[in-house]
Amino acid sequence: xxxGPNREMRGCQEFREELEALPLKNTESxxxxxxxxxxxxxxxxxxECREAAEDLALxxxxxxPLGELSAEPGxxxxxxxxxxxxxxxxxMDLRDAVWIxxxxxxxxxxxxxxxxxxxxxxxxxxxxxxxxxxPPQVSSNETVLEPGQPAPLNDDVxxxxxxxxx
Numbered sequence: 001x002x003x004g005p006n007r008e009m010r011g012c013q014e015f016r017e018e019l020e021a022l023p024l025k026n027t028e029s030x031x032x033x034x035x036x037x038x039x040x041x042x043x044x045x046x047x048e049c050r051e052a053a054e055d056l057a058l059x060x061x062x063x064x065p066l067g068e069l070s071a072e073p074g075x076x077x078x079x080x081x082x083x084x085x086x087x088x089x090x091x092m093d094l095r096d097a098v099w100i101x102x103x104x105x106x107x108x109x110x111x112x113x114x115x116x117x118x119x120x121x122x123x124x125x126x127x128x129x130x131x132x133x134x135p136p137q138v139s140s141n142e143t144v145l146e147p148g149q150p151a152p153l154n155d156d157v158x159x160x161x162x163x164x165x166x
Contacts, residue, residue, distance in 0.1 A: 015042050015049045019056055 018039050043050045
C-alpha cells in the first residue's frame with residue numbers, strides 16, 4: 001500500500017471530485033454532510049481539503065438565492081430554441097452550397113479559359129504569318145499609317161467671332 005505525498009495528493013484529488021459532485025441541497029446545512037466516511041476522515045486530517053469544503057459551502061450558499069430568482073422556461077422553450085437552431089443551420093448550409101458550387105465550377109471555367117487563350121493565340125499567330133508572307137498592296141502615295149489626303153485641323157474650323165471682324 002503506497003504511502004507518502006502521492007497517496008495524499010490522490011486522496012485530496014478524490015476528495016475534491018466527490019465534493020464537486022455533491023448536490024446543492026447537501027451543502028446547505030454543512031459542507032461535509034453528503035460525503036462518505038473515508039472522505040470525512042480525510043477532511044479531518046487535511047487542512048486544505050477542509051478549507052476547500054468550507055469555501056464550496058459558502059459559495060453555494062451565496063449563489064443559492066440567484067438560482068431561486070431565475071425563471072423556469074416555458075413549455076415551448078425547447079421547441080423554439082431547436083427551431084431557431086435548425087433555421088440558422090439551414091442558412092449556413094445555403095451559404096456553403098453557393099461556395100461549393102463555385103468551387104465545383106472553377107476548374108471547368110479555368111479549362112475553358114485556357115482553351116480560349118490557346119485558340120486566340122493560335123489564330124493570332126496564323127494571321128500574323130499570313131500578313132508576313134503576303135503583305136497588303138499599298139499605293140505609292142499612301143501607307144498604312146498615313147492617309148493620302150490630310151485631315152482638316154480643328155484650329156482652322158474654330159475661328160473666334162472677333163477675329164473675323166478685324
